[in-house]
Amino acid sequence: MSETLFGAPSGLFARLNRTEVRVPDVRAALSRLTPADLDPGLRFDVFEGTGTGPMVVLEEAGRRSRVLLAELATQMTRSRVAATPEGVTAAVVAWLARRPVPDEVAVAAGTALLDWTDPAQTVLGWRVTVTRGALVVPWRPSRTASLPLVHQVRSAALGRAATVDATLRMQGPVGLCTATDAPGLDTAVLVRPEALLQEMADRGLRLRDGHVVVSPGRPVACAEGPVARRLAAEATESCATLPWRTVADLGWA
Numbered sequence: 001m002s003e004t005l006f007g008a009p010s011g012l013f014a015r016l017n018r019t020e021v022r023v024p025d026v027r028a029a030l031s032r033l034t035p036a037d038l039d040p041g042l043r044f045d046v047f048e049g050t051g052t053g054p055m056v057v058l059e060e061a062g063r064r065s066r067v068l069l070a071e072l073a074t075q076m077t078r079s080r081v082a083a084t085p086e087g088v089t090a091a092v093v094a095w096l097a098r099r100p101v102p103d104e105v106a107v108a109a110g111t112a113l114l115d116w117t118d119p120a121q122t123v124l125g126w127r128v129t130v131t132r133g134a135l136v137v138p139w140r141p142s143r144t145a146s147l148p149l150v151h152q153v154r155s156a157a158l159g160r161a162a163t164v165d166a167t168l169r170m171q172g173p174v175g176l177c178t179a180t181d182a183p184g185l186d187t188a189v190l191v192r193p194e195a196l197l198q199e200m201a202d203r204g205l206r207l208r209d210g211h212v213v214v215s216p217g218r219p220v221a222c223a224e225g226p227v228a229r230r231l232a233a234e235a236t237e238s239c240a241t242l243p244w245r246t247v248a249d250l251g252w253a
Contacts, residue, residue, distance in 0.1 A: 005098060006079050006091035019083035021076040021091075023053065023069045029088040030056060037093050039132070044096075063102035063142055101130045101139040103149060110139055110157040111164065114187035115216045117253040121238040124214060125253035128157040136184040136217065154252065161188035168199050174231065175200045175222040184217045193247045196222065212247065215239035 030046060038044075042060045049055050049068065056072070058065045072095065077083075081091040101110075106128050115127040115138065128139040141150050166189045169176045177196060179185035189196055190212065197210060200222060211228035213221040215237050223231065225243070232241045242250075 006076060006081055006094045019077075021073045021081055021083045021088055023073050025083060025085075025088045026069045026072050026076070026092065027054060028085065029092040032085070032089050033092065038096070042096070042099075058096075058099055060099070061102035061104040063100060063104075065100050097132050097135050098137055100142075101128075101137055103139075103142050103145050103153065105130055106139040106153045107149075107156060110153055110160065111185060111188060112154065112157040112161040112191060113185060113216065114190060114214055114250070115253045116238070117251075122240070124216075124240050124242070125251050126154075126158075127253040128153055131182045131185070134183055136182075158191055161185075161191040164188040168196070168203065170200075170203055170205060173205070173223055173227050175203070175205060176219050177222065178219040186219045187214060187216060189220060190214070190247050193244055196220075197244065207244070210244040212242050212244065213239055214242060 027046060030044070039060075042058065044056055044058045046054055046056050046069070052068055052070075054069045055066050056069060058067075072092075076088065076091050079091070081087050109130050110128040111131070112126045113129050113136065114124050115129075117123045117125040129136045130139060131137075139153065141153075145153075164179050164181050164185050166177050166179045166181075166186070169178070175196075177186060177189050179188060193212075197207065200207065207222070207224055209225040211223060211225045213223070213228050213231050213235070215235065218237070218239075221228065221231055225241075228241050232239050
């Protein structure tokens with residue numbers, strides 16, 4: 001993903017005009033948050049640390065996260081966040097939107113999507129995610145999550161992915177599948193690849209050597225192998241080309 005922890009990356013002007021975000025800036029931004037800035041069930045408090053400085057503690061659905069304000073200030077400075085009340089407050093809101101997903105929330109609302117499993121973005125796997133507004137946030141099991149709970153979350157997420165609505169648009173020899181439920185859910189359609197294949201056949205495109213071009217968070221392209229490989233070669237973002245028969249064998253990220 002091209003976005004930083006605090007939202008979209010800064011432009012060139014902001015990069016040339018670097019400013020330092022300090023701990024008091026972050027503390028003040030937290031105090032300016034209103035109920036409209038917080039999701040239902042999310043609570044936070046700022047505590048004075050013993051020797052480490054103040055920290056913010058997030059609590060939601062039984063999951064607690066602690067982050068030093070100094071760490072947030074450093075990350076904001078590195079991300080070129082403008083050291084203004086508006087800039088730091090917007091960064092805090094963006095950071096909260098990317099907070100860890102509680103296990104309970106993952107059970108109730110998680111959806112399985114394809115994501116990269118390695119930093120080099122070469123291997124795909126399924127990941128449980130939760131939608132927060134326009135964001136798709138990955139779930140990572142808490143330290144107390146049992147193996148049966150992980151299996152339960154994943155099973156429910158696969159079932160939810162199978163119900164994601166999508167539209168298939170034909171562009172010559174290519175089928176382009178886009179989720180309509182929410183942005184970024186496009187790869188959920190590959191939970192049931194046979195349904196997508198059948199819809200393409202019903203629309204007049206029967207694939208003999210079917211491949212998919214997958215870029216997490218983007219529409220899924222479907223075509224014959226040579227066409228799919230050409231699409232991947234021309235792509236501007238990281239993507240992978242997979243034969244249809246291998247989609248069912250993908251593991252978890």
